Amino acid sequence: MIAHVLLKHIEETPRMPIKTCISMVHSKYGKIISKRKGFLGRRRAFEMIFGTWESSFRALPGYIAALKHANPGTVVQWRLLEGRIFDFVFWAFKPSIDGFAHCRNVISIDGTHVYDRYDIKLLIAVGMDANGSIFPLAFAIAANETWGMFLTHLKTHVIKGRQGICVLSDRHKGILHNMCTLEGWQPPHAYHRYSLKHLKANFQTKFGNGTVNKLMWGVAMQHQQRKWATKMELLREVSEEAYVWLMKLEVEKWTLYANGGRR
Template identity: 50%
Template sequence: MAENYVRVNLYWGGEVVYEEGSVRYNRRPEAVQRFPISLKYDRLQHVFISKMAISDPNLSVVITGRYQTSITARGFPIYEETLISDDDSLSLFLRSPDIFSNHISIATLDMYATVERSTNVGAPTDDEFDIRGTTYLPAMNIGLQRGTLQQETMVGVGSQSHNFGWTMQSCDIPGPSSAPDTTELDGGSIVRYHPTQVESFTERKAQKGRKKAIEMVFGDFETSFKTLPRYMAALKYFNPGTVVEWEHQSTTMQGEHIFKFLFWAYKPSIDGFKSCRPVISIDGTHLYGKYEMKLLIAVGIDANNNIFPLAYAIVARESFESWTWFLVLLWRHIVRERQGIGLISDRHQGILQCVQTHDWLQPPSTHHRFCVRHLKSNFNKKFLSSDLEKLMWLAATEHQKKKYKMRMEQIKTMSSPAYLWLKALPEEKWTLHKDNGHSYNN
């Protein structure tokens, strides 16, 4: 099979200008190359070093790429930027014209290179501690939880990943007279300067600094929505058969859409459900951040009684519309023609209305049941009694009708309102003795 090539404009020098929602270079490309999509990162580094006539072995290039994602109402292109740091990120970037071929036609890609001095993590020299003209992290007090630090730009830190708890604290570094201290880590070393003056911060300022640092590493919430189409397109490209469905609200601006719903299901989940029990549990949970979104989830149960993830959706809120949209796609792509499905959920009004509205969510195609754990939680919040809570659980899980009635009589003796609250619920929705095996098929 013939190798596929991509036309790439190479930039260096000049300035990268970040405008709202896009990025542009303020000069023309220095060179134009045709790269195979199998190009390796080391080879790309060599091309830039050769083109830029870099002879100092202590210098290296940092490469970013950009590709067109849409067009403004005035006809100007909008670009997305990405860091190219290894073979995987380079491969994904060079494949972007194919990945986004259904969304936009990308004829040419752009790469921009900047030069930096390689970090020496061995025995330091006097020149290495000359901090005049060195750019440091912005002044902020940041505390990060224990995790993996992938350091690429901090002076004096190796490029390896290190697992340790760490903090960064801003300080006034007086000059090259500061005495450095080197602490050995696995695979490298980290240099610490001992400042003569440490700046103090209020908690509010520290929190703002922490928020800014997180945005510098992971991006902000607005950018995350722009990243979703790229991520989902890559997901489908590298996992053939994976299903992704979008729904947007149109705007008057050409090429712009307002996010509404996103559904996805992995190919192994679609195929695996055929061997799972005919039971599906659905639920929604909050996504914490700037925007109050909800994550809808559907899971099954495999032959080993383990949870088997089926599908996911991100929606603005739980409602009749969003649950209907999610369940329609769940049945279309995963359940398909399978009959006798036990659907377990909480008693959210959007789900209840959806089940009552659609014939395919009613017997014999589907048997809707309440999640007893959710029901027990609601029951306990209303009546605030651990004894009643235990009896309610026993009543729900009894297989024999006479034992169920005995538990209900015990509840009636303790609290008549609790008894009436449970009796108002359809027995087949929450009790095992009336379930007929639909909520859990053995």
């Protein structure tokens, strides 16, 4: 009953606040429901519109098949446990594979958790075109920690024989380990850089979002060594601790001036 009250509103606003759900039921029936009933009613309405987790997994093979049909040449790689339990799927669109040949020698990889009934992850790799714009390359949905499979398929189907690729990431242990052990990848110290996004986040956590944080970003974005050195001295005057923290990192892995032209 609660779900039917919320149905049309959930379709427009899937993340509707529980307080709003309770208010709508009160307006309809003059009764105040608990937060738990509001939560369960919202979830039921969501499932009535968008389906359940189980129905989504059942629909995934058909969805991927439709992607391949609409995009000829798209690469898809599955892994099923015991032949029927979903574990991993990788896909890269044909235009992305072809377009990477015209992108810079830089790939950014990252992953995010999908929190709910199942702890699955969405993995993604993007490049950068000549105009400095993000260029999507490959995607994966993984039920387990499978950076090894993702990097293997990325190398096989997207990078192929191209050499000297610079990889940006948050230096997750799974990424570092697989880049050291998988065939076709070099140890991270060779050309693996810190993602400035993650570096900035870690720096901000340690030193706060103030003047020091702005100075760090200005240092990292310098294209000339002379200007970089000047900015670093200014940072040192403001915070010796922040200066020491940054200098412990390999300069060529977090500054634009020293990255070998891969900026």
